[in-house]
Amino acid sequence: MTIAAEQEMPRSRRRSSLIRSPQFSSLVILIVLLAVFAIADANFLSPLNISNMMAFLPELGIIALGMTLLLTAGEFDLSVGAVFGLAPVVVMLLVQNGGFDIGIALLAGLLLCIAIGAVNGLIVTKIGISSFLVTLSMLLVVRGAALYITQGFPLKSWDQPGFFVTLLAGSFNIGTFRFYTSLWWFIGLSLLAIYVLHYAKLGNWISAIGSNRNAAVARGVPADAVKVWLFILTSVLAGLAGMISAFRISAASPVAGTGYELEVIAMVVVGGTALTGGRGTILGTIVGALMLRSIRNGIVLIGVPGLAYNIFVGVIILAMLILHALLQKNAARS
Amino acid sequence: MEVLRLHNLQKSFGSVRALKSASFTLDEGEVVALLGDNGAGKSTLIKAISGVFPVDRGDIYVRGQKVSIRSTRDAMDLGIETIHQDTSLAPDLSIARNLFLGREPVNLRWLGVFAPLDLAKLRDAAAALLKRVGISKKLDADALVSTLSGGERQSIAISRAMQFAAKVIILDEPTNNLGVEETHGVLRFVKEVRAAGHSVLLITHNIHHVFQVADRVIVMRRGEIVAEQTVADTDLLTVESIITGADMSALLKETRAK
Numbered sequence: 001m002t003i004a005a006e007q008e009m010p011r012s013r014r015r016s017s018l019i020r021s022p023q024f025s026s027l028v029i030l031i032v033l034l035a036v037f038a039i040a041d042a043n044f045l046s047p048l049n050i051s052n053m054m055a056f057l058p059e060l061g062i063i064a065l066g067m068t069l070l071l072t073a074g075e076f077d078l079s080v081g082a083v084f085g086l087a088p089v090v091v092m093l094l095v096q097n098g099g100f101d102i103g104i105a106l107l108a109g110l111l112l113c114i115a116i117g118a119v120n121g122l123i124v125t126k127i128g129i130s131s132f133l134v135t136l137s138m139l140l141v142v143r144g145a146a147l148y149i150t151q152g153f154p155l156k157s158w159d160q161p162g163f164f165v166t167l168l169a170g171s172f173n174i175g176t177f178r179f180y181t182s183l184w185w186f187i188g189l190s191l192l193a194i195y196v197l198h199y200a201k202l203g204n205w206i207s208a209i210g211s212n213r214n215a216a217v218a219r220g221v222p223a224d225a226v227k228v229w230l231f232i233l234t235s236v237l238a239g240l241a242g243m244i245s246a247f248r249i250s251a252a253s254p255v256a257g258t259g260y261e262l263e264v265i266a267m268v269v270v271g272g273t274a275l276t277g278g279r280g281t282i283l284g285t286i287v288g289a290l291m292l293r294s295i296r297n298g299i300v301l302i303g304v305p306g307l308a309y310n311i312f313v314g315v316i317i318l319a320m321l322i323l324h325a326l327l328q329k330n331a332a333r334s
Numbered sequence: 335m336e337v338l339r340l341h342n343l344q345k346s347f348g349s350v351r352a353l354k355s356a357s358f359t360l361d362e363g364e365v366v367a368l369l370g371d372n373g374a375g376k377s378t379l380i381k382a383i384s385g386v387f388p389v390d391r392g393d394i395y396v397r398g399q400k401v402s403i404r405s406t407r408d409a410m411d412l413g414i415e416t417i418h419q420d421t422s423l424a425p426d427l428s429i430a431r432n433l434f435l436g437r438e439p440v441n442l443r444w445l446g447v448f449a450p451l452d453l454a455k456l457r458d459a460a461a462a463l464l465k466r467v468g469i470s471k472k473l474d475a476d477a478l479v480s481t482l483s484g485g486e487r488q489s490i491a492i493s494r495a496m497q498f499a500a501k502v503i504i505l506d507e508p509t510n511n512l513g514v515e516e517t518h519g520v521l522r523f524v525k526e527v528r529a530a531g532h533s534v535l536l537i538t539h540n541i542h543h544v545f546q547v548a549d550r551v552i553v554m555r556r557g558e559i560v561a562e563q564t565v566a567d568t569d570l571l572t573v574e575s576i577i578t579g580a581d582m583s584a585l586l587k588e589t590r591a592k
Contacts, residue, residue: 195450201438202447204427208435211424218422219436220407278426 023284025324026271030291037298044294044301047176053297054179055248058186060260061289062241064267065186065193065282066234071265071273072197072280073230074210075124075131079116080238080264082142084257087113087239088246089146092155102164109239116142117235121228131231139261146254154253168240169247182244189237194282206230210277267292270320291320335362336398337501337533338383338414343392345378352378353389354557360502365524365534367544369577370554376537379554380504383535384416385409396501410436415495416504422491425480430460432479433494463497485516489523496527503527504535509543521547541570541577555579 037044063080070077087109094105120138124131170181197203208216209223217223238257246252265275271288273280292313299312338360345353353375360366370376382389385406394401396412403409409416423432431438439456440449460475479487488508495503505524509517524547527534536548544551545565553561553576561576 196448199450199453200445200448201440201451204431204435204438204451205447208424208427208431211426214418215422215424215432216435218406218416218418220405220410221436274426278424 023272023281023287026284026287026291029320029323030287030294033291033298034294037294037301041298041301044298047178049297049301051178053293054177054183056297057289057293058180058182059241059245060264060267060293061186061286062182062189062244063234063238063260063264064285064289065189066230066237067264068268068271068273068280068282068285069193069197069206070227070230070234071268071275072210072277073206073227074213074277075227075230076135076265076275077120077131077231077234077238078135078261079120079138079142080234081257081260082139082146083113083116083235083238084242084245084260085254086142086146087242088252088256089150089155089254091243092246092252093149096155102162106164106243109243110236113235113239114232117232118228120235121231124231125224125227143254143258150254152254154251156251165247168244180244180248182248185240185244190282190286197280197282202226207278207280210274210280212278263292266317270317270324272324292317336360337362337364337396338535339395339398340379340383341393341395343379343382343394344390345382345387346390351557353382356392356554356557356559358552358559358562360533360535362501362533363528363531364550365528365536365548366550366552367536367538367548368552368554369538369541369544369573371577371579373556374554374577375557376554377506378557380416380506380535380537383409383502384414384504410498413498413501414504415498415500415502416506417488417491417495417508418506422494423479423487426478428476428478429464429473429482429490430456430475432490433460433463433475433497437498463493483516484512485519488512488516488520492520492523492527496530496532500532502533502535504537506537507539508536509538509540517543541573544573545570553577 034044043049063084067077067080090112091102091105091109094100094108095102098105100108116138120131120135123129123134167181168185172179172181197206205216205221205223205226208219208221209226213223242257245256267288268285269275269288270291271281271284271286273284295313295316299309299316304312336359340359341357343353343356344351356375356379358366368376368379381387383394383403385403385408388402388404394403396414401408401412403412403414406416424435427435434456439452439459441452442449457475464473464475473482473486473490479490482490492503492505492508508520508524512520521543524534524536528547536544538544548565550562550564551568551573552559553573555577560579561573563573
């Protein structure tokens, strides 16, 4: 039980831990990426383009916040993209075909997301099937439901200005930049998520559950309940993001959000959250969301052909992950 | 003084009678070793005491009071802390956060699970605790548990149990997978735990360790307690033969006759 540790250790460890932290290497990569795109195309940093990126960023970013917490607790959710599509479709059907008030329809959409998350969480925790399989099945159910109830046709979304539209998809100008209120949602929810994960008692539980579930349970942490609530949260955030998107483009499509689940997981993991649970970072996820957004935006600007688009996205994400792993390994060694 | 008394505990899983009958007492400041081969019922017994599952029949008394233990939380509240090898700590959390996992000091308690951790208090209390149990200078309370060795982790887990003034600390195979030096460290630690007035129930395969730290041995076989002796009254060979279940009666009589 002897450990060779100098008195100096805490201080030097603290400094190197900043460099070693996963967020830090992600941030370095993001800066390099932004610089490369900015040099390759002058329009990349134009107010119009930045406004454009900031309009898209919150929609996936908000889901990524929930996904970060869920991944930190050791689970993940593949049904978020489908929920992103289903929630606005249900809300709009209730308003247009059912004649319900928009507020009531939104409440119904919220309850639907809560139900989907609860079903995911309960099956994963009570029956003990891996979240990969459960949420993959849920993806099919939810996406199928969205297609069936709309017969595959997109719905015209709520385009009358009003409280809810302003709340979710209003826009405002700062100088030559045009921002949507969704950015505030993203910033507000990010701050909340940072607080919860790193400073609240619940965050300690979430990390502990993902790190060693048995240890957490043995200390009296209600691991299953925490996971179920995180599934619900992730579903609700996916639904919220779907509503924001539908309001912004004034259309609710049953295929909206297809493939988002993997993009969101990529954002979270590129940011430095461990896919295996226990280690999560909201700051990293924000960096990851910015990174994926700017990759998607940047490669269009520099003129990659439309059909080759995903090849580049995939290769760049892979390169990010490799670079990330190498930086980490290097930092750990020094 | 008696701290824990088990009376006729029974537990079956389907048709398997994992625990046929177990009764024993544990006194204050006593280290009792629980021995037995795989499948002897040791883990069923400690899981019942630590609240992993309820027993079918039988009673548990803590300091003479009959108690019912339905969850790990119940057991902890009664002062029974169980430490399993490798399953006690979360490696991605700091030492301080592990020490207070599930009992975090918080501000604004009314916020429930959203209450902010009292990080200063957490760190100070952790440092004080590490110092009190004699592992102060060596470990930084902010270090991640994943950076610690197996023996250090055991010591942290045991310290945590001591800190909450546990009456009974159950150590499940605490020296498994540890090197020689680390094993001695942990065993020394067990003696310190006893000196501090806690009672220890030590589950192990290694009989040599038992003779180094235990006051009493209890041997289980096929779901029953088959022998109970103070360490001073027995020896390694006898205990070993009881565990394996070689023809004991004759052998025991012979040893006792000596």
